[in-house]
Amino acid sequence: xxxxxxxxxxxxxxxxxxxxxxxxxxxxxxxxxxxxxxxxxxxxxxxxxxxxxxxxxxxxxxxxxxxxxxxxxxxxxxxxxxxxxxx
Numbered sequence: 001x002x003x004x005x006x007x008x009x010x011x012x013x014x015x016x017x018x019x020x021x022x023x024x025x026x027x028x029x030x031x032x033x034x035x036x037x038x039x040x041x042x043x044x045x046x047x048x049x050x051x052x053x054x055x056x057x058x059x060x061x062x063x064x065x066x067x068x069x070x071x072x073x074x075x076x077x078x079x080x081x082x083x084x085x086x087x
Contacts, residue, residue, distance in 0.1 A: 034080050035062075036087035041070040 038054065038061075041047040047063060047070035054061045054074055062073040077083050 031078055032080075034077055034083045035073045036075040036083050038072045038074045041072065042068065044070060046070075047072055 039047075039050055041050065050072050051061045051063060054072070059074045062076060064071050064073075075083055075086060
């Protein structure tokens, strides 16, 4: 086997090893995040009314906009059982 072929095989093997190693390291540090979605609103005033209702009841609220829709979340946690109890 010539040196060129050995070098190419080494480069391919090292690339694969590095790719799988990077993937494994990234996967081991990822966490699952769970949320309790309260509603999806197309009108901002309806979203604001729900947010103020939840806030006055003592819930912490989170909102975001996606494709002209307002999403309202009431809880975010890494613990699924906590979300299931309160949602």
